[in-house]
Amino acid sequence: xxxxxxxxxxxxxxxxxxxxxxxxxxxxxxxxxxxxxxxxxxxxxxxxxxxxxxxxxxxxxxxxxxxxxxxxxxxxxxxxxxxxxxxxxxxxxxxxxxxxxxxxxxxxxxxxxxxxxxxxxxxxxxxxxxxxxxxxxxxxxxxxxxxxxxxxxxxxxxxxxxxxxxxxxxxxxxxxxxxxxxxxxxxxxxxxxxxxxxxxxxxxxx
Amino acid sequence: xxxxxxxxxxxxxxxxxxxxxxxxxxxxxxxxxxxxxxxxxxxxxxxxxxxxxxxxxxxxxxxxxxxxxxxxxxxxxxxxxxxxxxxxxxxxxxxxxxxxxxxxxxxxxxxxxxxxxxxxxxxxxxxxxxxxxxxxxxxxxxxxxxxxxxxxxxxxxxxxxxxxxxxxxxxxxxxxxxxxxxxxxxxxxxxxxxxxxxxxxxxxxx
DNA sequence: CTGTGTGAAGGCTTTCACAGCC
DNA sequence: GGCTGTGAAAGCCTTCACACAG
Numbered sequence: 001x002x003x004x005x006x007x008x009x010x011x012x013x014x015x016x017x018x019x020x021x022x023x024x025x026x027x028x029x030x031x032x033x034x035x036x037x038x039x040x041x042x043x044x045x046x047x048x049x050x051x052x053x054x055x056x057x058x059x060x061x062x063x064x065x066x067x068x069x070x071x072x073x074x075x076x077x078x079x080x081x082x083x084x085x086x087x088x089x090x091x092x093x094x095x096x097x098x099x100x101x102x103x104x105x106x107x108x109x110x111x112x113x114x115x116x117x118x119x120x121x122x123x124x125x126x127x128x129x130x131x132x133x134x135x136x137x138x139x140x141x142x143x144x145x146x147x148x149x150x151x152x153x154x155x156x157x158x159x160x161x162x163x164x165x166x167x168x169x170x171x172x173x174x175x176x177x178x179x180x181x182x183x184x185x186x187x188x189x190x191x192x193x194x195x196x197x198x199x200x201x202x203x204x205x206x
Numbered sequence: 207x208x209x210x211x212x213x214x215x216x217x218x219x220x221x222x223x224x225x226x227x228x229x230x231x232x233x234x235x236x237x238x239x240x241x242x243x244x245x246x247x248x249x250x251x252x253x254x255x256x257x258x259x260x261x262x263x264x265x266x267x268x269x270x271x272x273x274x275x276x277x278x279x280x281x282x283x284x285x286x287x288x289x290x291x292x293x294x295x296x297x298x299x300x301x302x303x304x305x306x307x308x309x310x311x312x313x314x315x316x317x318x319x320x321x322x323x324x325x326x327x328x329x330x331x332x333x334x335x336x337x338x339x340x341x342x343x344x345x346x347x348x349x350x351x352x353x354x355x356x357x358x359x360x361x362x363x364x365x366x367x368x369x370x371x372x373x374x375x376x377x378x379x380x381x382x383x384x385x386x387x388x389x390x391x392x393x394x395x396x397x398x399x400x401x402x403x404x405x406x407x408x409x410x411x412x
Numbered sequence: 413c414t415g416t417g418t419g420a421a422g423g424c425t426t427t428c429a430c431a432g433c434c
Numbered sequence: 435g436g437c438t439g440t441g442a443a444a445g446c447c448t449t450c451a452c453a454c455a456g
Binding site: 420424428433 | 437438441442444445448450452453454455456
C-alpha cells in the first residue's frame with residue numbers, strides 16, 4: 001500500500017467524503033454522482049474523482065457511486081484510523097473543555113485518560129475520566145501502548161511534555177498549544193489554533 | 207492594499223510569526239534572524255522571507271529583523287483582525303466548552319453573546335455571557351453590526367442557522383459543525399473538525 | 413447519453429540560487 | 435562574513451479534456 005505517494009490533502013478530504021457518505025447512507029440514499037458528493041463535501045467533482053482513484057476504482061460509469069460500497073471501501077482505507085485510544089494532556093481551560101466534548105467519542109475516539117500537572121486544580125465535573133498527575137503519564141502511555149495524544153497544555157510546558165510523550169512512544173499529537181513542537185520524523189503533529197483560525201477569517205472581512 | 211494577490215496560506219503563517227514575535231518580545235529579545243524565526247514557526251527560512259516580502263521589506267541584511275518593529279508591522283497588517291466582537295451559536299457540548307475557553311479573549315476576541323435553540327438546557331455555569339434564544343440572534347447581529355460568528359450547532363441545524371446569519375449580515379464564520387456550509391461569495395468560512403484532525407493523524411501512524 | 417477514470421496541462425506555492433546590503 | 439530580498443526553477447496539487455464504460 002503506497003501510502004506515501006498520496007497527497008496529504010487527498011487523505012484529509014477522504015475523511016470529508018466519508019462523513020457525507022455516512023449521512024447519505026443514513027438517509028437511505030443508494031447511489032450518488034461525483035457532482036453531488038463533491039458539492040456536499042465542498043470540493044470540485046474532478047478533484048473528488050481524482051482523490052478516489054488514488055485508492056482504486058469505485059464508481060460505475062454513467063451511474064455514479066454506490067453509497068454503501070464506497071463507504072465500505074473508505075472504511076477500509078481509513079480503517080486503522082478509528083477506535084484508537086487517546087490520552088489528553090493538560091486539563092486547564094481548553095483541555096477540560098475537550099474532555100467534556102463528546103464529539104470525539106461519537107467519531108470513534110475514546111479519551112481513556114487525562115493528565116495534568118495539578119490534577120486537583122482541574123475542573124473535573126462532568127468528566128468521566130479521572131485526571132491523573134502528569135508524572136504518571138509516561139508509564140501509562142507505555143503500559144497501554146498509546147499512540148495518540150491530544151496536547152492542551154500552556155506554551156511554556158508544551159515542548160517538555162512533548163519530549164516525554166515521544167520518549168514514551170507516542171506517534172501522533174493533536175497540538176492545541178500555541179507552539180510549534182520539535183519532534184523526530186516518525187512523530188506526526190497536527191496543529192489546531194482556534195485563535196488563529198478566527199484571526200485568519202477576519203483578514204478577509206471587507 | 208493588494209490583499210488579493212497574497213496567498214491565503216501566507217496570511218495564515220503571518221499569524222504564526224506574530225505569535226512567535228510576541229514571545230520573543232516578552233523575553234526582551236531585540237533581533238531575530240529569518241532562520242531562527244522560521245524554525246520557531248515551523249517553516250523554512252526562505253518561505254518566511256518570501257511571506258514577509260508580500261507586505262514589504264522589514265529586515266536588515268546581515269543582521270536580521272528587529273523584533274519590536276516587525277511586530278509593529280505585522281500588527282499593522284493584521285490590525286483589522288483583532289478586537290473583533292464575536293457571537294457564538296450553539297451552546298451544546300462543544301459550544302459551551304468554547305464559551306468557557308478563555309483563549310479567544312486572550313488573543314483579542316471577545317464572545318459578546320451566545321445563542322441556542324434551547325437556552326435553558328445549556329450548561330451556563332462558569333459562563334460570563336448569558337445564552338439567549340436563537341430567535342433573537344438575527345436582531346442582535348444587525349443591531350451590533352457583528353461580522354464574525356462561531357458556529358457550533360449540530361449538522362442538521364447548521365445550514366439553516368447559517369442562512370439566518372448571512373441574512374443578518376455576518377461576513378465570516380468559524381464552523382465547527384460537520385457540514386460544508388453553502389454561503390454567498392462574500393462570506394468566508396473556516397472549517398474546524400476536531401474528529402477529522404484526529405482521524406487524519408492516525409492515518410500516518412505506522 | 414450519462415457520468416467515471418485519467419494522462420496532460422495549468423496554476424499556485426515552495427524552494428533555490430544568488431544578488432544586494434550591512 | 436552574515437543575512438535579507440527576489441527572480442527563476444521546481445514541485446505539488448488542481449483542473450481540464452476527453453477516452454471509455456454502462
